Amino acid sequence: MIDLINVTKTYETGTHALNGIDMHIDDGEFVFLVGQSGSGKSTIIKLLTAELKPTSGSILVNGYKLESIKRSSIPYMRRTLGVIFQDFRLIENKTVYENVAFAMRVIGASNKEIKKRVPYVLELVGLENKGRRLPNELSGGEQQRVAIARALINNPTMIIADEPTGNLDPARSFEIMLLLEKINALGTTVMVVTHEKGLVDRFTKRVVHIDEGRVISDGMDGYVV
């Protein structure tokens, strides 16, 4: 569950990236976050992952109050989120399997747990036969599936994707969205940042529209401009 109340963010450069965001996302929802370039979408995500602290306002993520979170609690808060980026962010010299297992290992999972969980998640994203490949031996869509598998591996309550289809052609983009929809159907909250109107309009989902650091519309009416 995510709750942003009157959140502002001003960067050190003086840029007012967010000017009072109010947004509530319940467990199990699927939400598109849309808006022009520079409207503040990535800033919201960085606040949700505690990469940045808000200038004012309060942010609640899965029970953690981010405006006052202790440094030592941040890793545990992050384990409730799975984050996906446009550029995949895979480790190039690790295989698909190792990339996914790595995320489990670094939060202290045992080999036994890893051996049990990784194949299940690889199958969920449709990569059950590609575990031994290196990232550069995969298509962009497949690489993004690896990133999704990695985001899912620690069983987060919420998936946050920042332009997950920015590097993919429309057909691959649609497949990735279908995969995220399937993950949402299995019970994980999903928030997808995108500015691909065409893609958003193919789904009937809640759309939160940001402009100049403010929410200008929020509802099931598609990508309103």
Added chain:
Amino acid sequence: MKHNNFGYLLGEGFRAVFKHGFMSFAAISITVACLVIINSFLLICYNLNLTVEDVQKETRIVVCIDESYTEAESKSVGSDINLLDNVANAKFISRSEALQSFIGDSDQSLFEGLDPQSMRDQFEITLVDNAKIAETKSALENVTGVADVYADIEVGNALATIRTVLYIASLAIAAVLLVVSLIIISNTIRLAMLDRREEIAIMKMVGATNSFIRFPFFVEGFILGFFGAVLSFFIEWGLYELIREAILNTGLEVLTVVPFTEVLLPMAVICAGAGFFIGIFGSLMSIRRFLKV
């Protein structure tokens, strides 16, 4: 930390040492060089200290009393001498005893007719603190009735001066070299972290704790310091024994050079301690800078 993770983290640290082969080699070499130089200075100081003590132990002051004084008068000068701060004991040697010891085991007939009056009454002084021999010598010269003071202070003094200079020099050099080693190791670790900054970013993103992220880098720094320590210890040993051999062969008996085995334990402790310190603090320095966010 769970057992399986510990093994994993240890492995990551080891792998990194080999992955950054050249930097690791450089870091270990510099550490070895620094430790060898530091330890060499320590060993030189240690041996010089022993030499100074030996030389000073044999240092005596002989005070000759004015030849016009009678034996009784001479003895009374002794009580003035005993009043001096640094005098532990003043042993009276009469003229005839002095003559006797002067003749020693030589053929008595050679010294036939030598009058004890040609000798002077003497005191043989032992000191509380041999290091203050020069001050005591001039104090003795100021005592009324004292004609001459003989003290073998030059060798002891020179060595003591060299020792002091060396002490200060080694402290300074040790400090500089420690800093150099720290910087080199810290840079090696920093390169290792830069090399893996994407991995670190991913680890943070999926919720790895900072201590988990740090641990392999600690291991890497520790290994570098550890190898530096072990290598420097054995290199020092070999070098030391070579030099010791050479010094013993010169026949300069005044120099004390203890065998390395006599300082084995302290040397091992110093090497290990310095190695750990350099390794751990070297990595800490860059880890702190790197993991701020």
